[in-house]
Amino acid sequence: MVSMWKVDQILQLFAPFDCLGCGLEGSLLCKVCQYNCVPPLSGVCYVCRNATLGVVCTTCLASKNLTTVDVATAYSGLAVQLIGRLKFSRTQAAAHIAALIMDRRLSSSLAGVVVHVPTATARVRQRGYDQAQLIAREFARARTLPYQPLLRRLGKTRQVGANRQERLKQLQNAYYCPWPHRVQGKSILLVDDVLTTGATIETAAQVLIKAGAAEVRAVTFAQKA
Ligand SMILES: [Zn+2]
Numbered sequence: 001m002v003s004m005w006k007v008d009q010i011l012q013l014f015a016p017f018d019c020l021g022c023g024l025e026g027s028l029l030c031k032v033c034q035y036n037c038v039p040p041l042s043g044v045c046y047v048c049r050n051a052t053l054g055v056v057c058t059t060c061l062a063s064k065n066l067t068t069v070d071v072a073t074a075y076s077g078l079a080v081q082l083i084g085r086l087k088f089s090r091t092q093a094a095a096h097i098a099a100l101i102m103d104r105r106l107s108s109s110l111a112g113v114v115v116h117v118p119t120a121t122a123r124v125r126q127r128g129y130d131q132a133q134l135i136a137r138e139f140a141r142a143r144t145l146p147y148q149p150l151l152r153r154l155g156k157t158r159q160v161g162a163n164r165q166e167r168l169k170q171l172q173n174a175y176y177c178p179w180p181h182r183v184q185g186k187s188i189l190l191v192d193d194v195l196t197t198g199a200t201i202e203t204a205a206q207v208l209i210k211a212g213a214a215e216v217r218a219v220t221f222a223q224k225a
């Protein structure tokens, strides 16, 4: 006999989503809400907090191993809800929608091998998937770019409550590239879900540059204010 729990699970699998923005049945975030309800960026450099045209000013960018940093949306409102569903409700469809918004908002000139920033292994085990990997794969598919999981994560790092400096320290050597020959001379598009202090993506970029990448451009779905 099939338990009620199982029936619930199966029904959930086939039930159409209601839009997080307007409640319309059929998609986790309908097309209208994808266009209209995701607020624009604040225009503040994530490193020095000065006003800038992009998410990072040229002065700060020069000190990183990153050629550009692009973000699709501010981390507020519907973007928070979407990432929340992906992280805490096992709603993998949210990765597809995040990637669609990235595809629409980010420069069409962004090219290279798409690589995701690996999420902490404990979280991946808990969720059953790596949300950054799902977004990276979907983004690569949307742009018909190659996707390769070229970064691995070492051991346990906890980021909760840590400030920028502590995070940088924790993250040192947290990533490694087991296949430097696949990275050498390549342009990499490094994908993560949310840009906060930038420490994560900067450390990951450093590993790829050390492995021989020609350049690393970072793209994230959202940016925390
Ligand atoms: Zn809607």
Ligand SMILES: [Zn+2]
Pocket (backbone or CB within 6 Å): 045, 046, 047, 048, 049, 050, 056, 057, 058, 059, 060, 061
């Ligand atoms: Zn700056």
